[in-house]
Amino acid sequence: MYYIQKTFEVSAAHSLMLDYESKCAGLHGHNWIITVYCKARELNSNGMVCDFTEIKQLIQGKLDHRNLNEVLDFNPTAENIARWCAGQIPQCYKVSVQESEGNIAIYEEDNL
Ligand SMILES: Nc1nc2c(c(=O)[nH]1)N=C([C@H](O)[C@H](O)COP(=O)(O)OP(=O)(O)OP(=O)(O)O)CN2
Numbered sequence: 572m573y574y575i576q577k578t579f580e581v582s583a584a585h586s587l588m589l590d591y592e593s594k595c596a597g598l599h600g601h602n603w604i605i606t607v608y609c610k611a612r613e614l615n616s617n618g619m620v621c622d623f624t625e626i627k628q629l630i631q632g633k634l635d636h637r638n639l640n641e642v643l644d645f646n647p648t649a650e651n652i653a654r655w656c657a658g659q660i661p662q663c664y665k666v667s668v669q670e671s672e673g674n675i676a677i678y679e680e681d682n683l
């Protein structure tokens with residue numbers, strides 16, 4: 572099995588839809604640090620699991636410098652963003668989304 576991981580930053584705004592009062596319901600921004608983990612049994616014709624550049628384009632290209640509430644059709648929590656990122660790349664099995672220094676969400680496919 573081959574494994575790769577790609578880390579990049581997304582600077583964007585969001586507001587959260589919550590059923591309790593929170594500062595996070597107001598529009599605000601983060602510099603999310605996103606790490607995408609991919610794997611493949613065989614390399615493609617270019618000798619890659621998938622192209623680092625393409626991974627970044629598929630996610631950062633859609634989210635960077637945007638209002639996430641306008642480009643995503645779900646509540647843009649770090650957990651939901653991580654799951655959405657995983658869905659953009661067929662070889663992806665895990666995504667980590669770091670919202671701030673102490674706040675990290677991880678989505679990982681359950682193969683059980
Ligand atoms: N489980 C989650 N909890 C929270 C999420 C989330 O995505 N998943 N998101 C937020 C908000 O995005 C909020 O903006 C985070 O605010 P931040 O100031 O970064 O975090 P804290 O409130 O913990 O502040 P400290 O700086 O650590 O005091 C909130 N929760």
Ligand SMILES: [Zn+2]
Pocket residue numbers: 585595599600601
């Ligand atoms: Zn936030």
